[in-house]
Amino acid sequence: MSDLREGFVTDLLQPGLTTCAGCGMAIAFRLLLSQIGPRSILVIPPGCGYIFIGMGSRTPLQIPAFMGNLGATAAYLSGMQAGLEVLGKSDLHLVGFAGDGATVDIGLQSLSGALERGQRFLYVCYDNEGYMNTGAQGSGSTPIGALTTTTPGRKLTPRKDIARVIAAHNPAYVATASVAYPEELKRSIQRGLAAEGSAFIHLHVPCPTGWHYPPDATIEIARLAVETGLFPLYEIIDGQQRWIQPTGPLRPVKDYVLTQGRFEGLTEEQIANIQEDAIKGIERSRANSMGGLRHAG
Ligand SMILES: Cc1ncc(C[n+]2csc(CCOP(=O)(O)OP(=O)(O)O)c2C)c(N)n1
Numbered sequence: 656m657s658d659l660r661e662g663f664v665t666d667l668l669q670p671g672l673t674t675c676a677g678c679g680m681a682i683a684f685r686l687l688l689s690q691i692g693p694r695s696i697l698v699i700p701p702g703c704g705y706i707f708i709g710m711g712s713r714t715p716l717q718i719p720a721f722m723g724n725l726g727a728t729a730a731y732l733s734g735m736q737a738g739l740e741v742l743g744k745s746d747l748h749l750v751g752f753a754g755d756g757a758t759v760d761i762g763l764q765s766l767s768g769a770l771e772r773g774q775r776f777l778y779v780c781y782d783n784e785g786y787m788n789t790g791a792q793g794s795g796s797t798p799i800g801a802l803t804t805t806t807p808g809r810k811l812t813p814r815k816d817i818a819r820v821i822a823a824h825n826p827a828y829v830a831t832a833s834v835a836y837p838e839e840l841k842r843s844i845q846r847g848l849a850a851e852g853s854a855f856i857h858l859h860v861p862c863p864t865g866w867h868y869p870p871d872a873t874i875e876i877a878r879l880a881v882e883t884g885l886f887p888l889y890e891i892i893d894g895q896q897r898w899i900q901p902t903g904p905l906r907p908v909k910d911y912v913l914t915q916g917r918f919e920g921l922t923e924e925q926i927a928n929i930q931e932d933a934i935k936g937i938e939r940s941r942a943n944s945m946g947g948l949r950h951a952g
């Protein structure tokens with residue numbers, strides 16, 4: 656058992672979880688816990704992340720956590736912030752950990768409202784690019800060309816660029832992050848916790864079960880998404896965008912799509928279209944950036 660007295664914390668998450676082998680989200684969640692520490696309250700909506708809250712009276716978590724409904728993570732965080740203010744407690748971190756379905760689709764309205772109000776919390780959207788917990792359905796964050804159970808003929812439209820959607824609300828902090836760059840992720844979490852207002856991290860977490868690849872390839876695939884420009888890394892602090900993307904030429908997207916069964920059977924022309932989209936996307940993301948103050952390594 657962990658001892659939660661100051662200085663005695665060993666692990667805020669106990670073993671015996673039922674996440675799939677090689678789950679990128681599970682790796683990312685441990686990194687998140689290592690940064691937020693025991694003085695935190697988590698809100699996690701239904702989805703694979705709910706595994707960390709537990710079932711019935713059993714939980715592997717050593718800090719308070721609450722499962723809201725799928726569309727209202729930011730509304731719960733807002734209510735908790737108001738409650739803590741009334742109680743005069745300002746030394747607790749309020750942290751949301753929600754999937755892409757719960758964020759870019761179903762929870763976008765409540766998140767948008769909370770961002771407009773400038774409420775203070777850290778919201779981490781773990782993006783496994785689909786509704787994975789309910790059978791790998793396509794979401795607004797599923798990339799073009801991917802096979803899912805609701806797009807058996809492939810996703811025909813590009814993903815929503817959620818970090819830019821959030822940035823348009825001008826919150827205190829926005830970052831994109833990848834489980835393949837843990838030091839950058841930890842720094843972004845710290846910056847988000849320190850921000851004087853709402854903080855949002857869009858965190859890329861490969862899913863072996865839904866993307867159809869061997870569980871030991873998770874980190875390699877996450878790194879390829881960044882290196883090909885399909886998931887560029889940057890942060891925006893008080894409106895100033897800084898580039899975190901590794902330096903050097905982009906790798907071809909073919910190196911990425913060939914690693915996963917969800918892209919099986921793509922034609923050369925379809926791969927060329929994805930390549931074009933990746934270049935356009937990275938140019939859009941880069942357009943507002945100042946010189947690279949941080950570089951993932
Ligand atoms: C309003 C609503 N619609 C559908 C569901 C059923 N449901 C539970 S979890 C889930 C998937 C959530 O997907 P996402 O947020 O991407 O998280 P992931 O499962 O990928 O971790 C769905 C559709 C629900 N709980 N509430």
Ligand code: SF4
Nearest residue numbers: 674675678703787862
């Ligand atoms: S379905 Fe994907 S995201 Fe969900 S627990 Fe399994 S590997 Fe992780």
